[in-house]
Amino acid sequence: MTRRNAVRLALLAALVALGALLFLLGKEHQLFIDNQNVTVSGRDLAPIESLRVSVAGGEPMEFMADDRDVTVVRGPRASIRVEVLDQDGKVLKTVDASLSFSFEDRAMISLPALVEGLPYRLEPPGAQ
Amino acid sequence: MKDANVKEKIQRLLISNAVPIIFVLLSAVAIPLSGFTPQYLIQEMMTRVARNSFLVLSLLIPILAGMGLNFGMVLGAMAGQIGLILISDWSVSGLPGMLLAALIATPIAVFLGWICGTVLNRAKGREMVTSYILGFFINGLYQLAVLYGMGKLIPIRKAELVLSRGYGIRNAINLQGIRHCLDDLIPLKIGDMSVPLATYLVIAAFCLFILWFQRTKLGQDMRAIGQDMAVADSAGIPVERTRIIAIIISTVLACYGQIIFLQNIGTMNTYNSHDQAGMFAIAALLIGGATVARATIGNVFLGVVLFHLMFVVSPMAGKQLIGQAQLGEYFRVFVSYGIIAISLALHAWKRQKDRERARRSLRGQAA
Secondary structure, eight states: OOHHHHHHHHHHHHHHHHHHHHHHHHBEEEEEEEESOEEETTEEEOOOSEEEEEETTOOOEEEETTEEEEEEEESSEEEEEEEEEOTTSOEEEEEEEEEEOOSOSEEEEEHHHHHHTSOOEEOOTTOO | OHHHHHHHHHHHHHHHTHHHHHHHHHHHHHHHHHTOOHHHHHHHHHHHHHHHHHHHHTTHHHHHTTOOSOTTHHHHHHHHHHHHHHHHHTTBOHHHHHHHHHHHHHHHHHHHHHHHHHHHHTSTTOHHHHHHHHHHHHHHHHHHIIIIIBTTTBOOOOTTTBOTTSSSBOSEEEOGGGTTTTTTSSOOEETTEEOOHHHHHHHHHHHHHHHHHHHSHHHHHHHHHHHOHHHHHHTTOOHHHHHHHHHHHHHHHHHHHHHHHHHHHOEEETTTTTHHHHHHHHHHHHHTTOOSSOOOHHHHHHHHHHHHHHHHHHHHHHHHHHSOTHHHHHHHHHHHHHHHHHHHHHHHHHHHHHHHHHHHHHHHHHO
16 A cells, blocks of 8 residues: 555545544434333332423423423533422422433433432333 | 827726626615615625625636636535535534535535536536536436435435435425524624624635635646646646646535535525525626636625625515515526626627737737
């Protein structure tokens, strides 16, 4: 292989790598946020009565028991802040977490599991 | 004798700038009739200059190489659109999505530019009409690929992009994911007006690139070819190769221009968006005072402002004049095609006059 061809190959590889990086940075994921009954690590977790959830610093979303909502996040990582509220709307507990994504289109998290500090990733709808 | 010289100079100046002068006069009449506020018009012009300048600038390099107005720039626009279709399907959004679309479209644009350059080398002296017809031919291939290939040969997963029959792309694609991603990258507000600063910086970088490129060896070769192909060939410049490079650069830049244009619009008309790209860009350049043989960066910006000023004010001016805003829509098409025809006719007439003048001066020297 000549030096010129080697340079061309390296350039091509760099462009492919750049493409993969851009794909990863710009990929949108549908994130389902679930506040329903769930069994995680052998524990049955009940839905939480009132929650406020903010994903990637976006508009906060209100969740009641048995709610499920969907939002779109971009990139390989997104922060999530979950605030457990009492009946008067006062914050009882705040949980911060970082969600990571690869190439998947959809992901789902369980809020009761996240608040309890248990594994919170669930199979998203339509994944089977 | 001196008076005759001055008269001839004024005459030449008026002829060279006939098109921009006509448009300045038209604008001067239409703006007060339209009733738009200066603030509205300035905002519109800022948006439209950001949206269109890159596409128009992509025409400069083939003119430098003496290949006239590159009607084949629609090939680049098609390549850009293929990139945008793919990123829409993959749900890649924001600036990374736009850059990925450009990255995917670049090899397609290079290939199409190479085809265009090779064909134009076989049609020397008739580049404009050849590239115009080539645009129609490649448009056929584009439609074949997008209407039948996508969803069948090229997997498309998103149901909202595919026609109900299961293959082929829908007529309109929502580019919400990348809408204004470049324009709003550096937010800047002056009063109530928002300035797409990042897009202006990209355009400024492109202008600097063109100025730098004209001073490079390749740029000088292109200029030499543009002045006289036979002399350039005798001087050892690889004429055909240089011409192909000029068209490839123009096609790739038109591809980026179309991506910038569509990120500003936010929707893509799959089968028509590229159609008007070449025509409107060429019309804008000619309105700016450029000719088939000579165009500058100044012509680009003057042309974009004058052309789009007429676009904005003509519907309202038409409504005030004859009570129908539709006049503006007719005006767009009429102006685009009409101005290209006028410019080409003026160019031919001017060339004939120049030849006559040269002959006269030669006879004068001989006497």
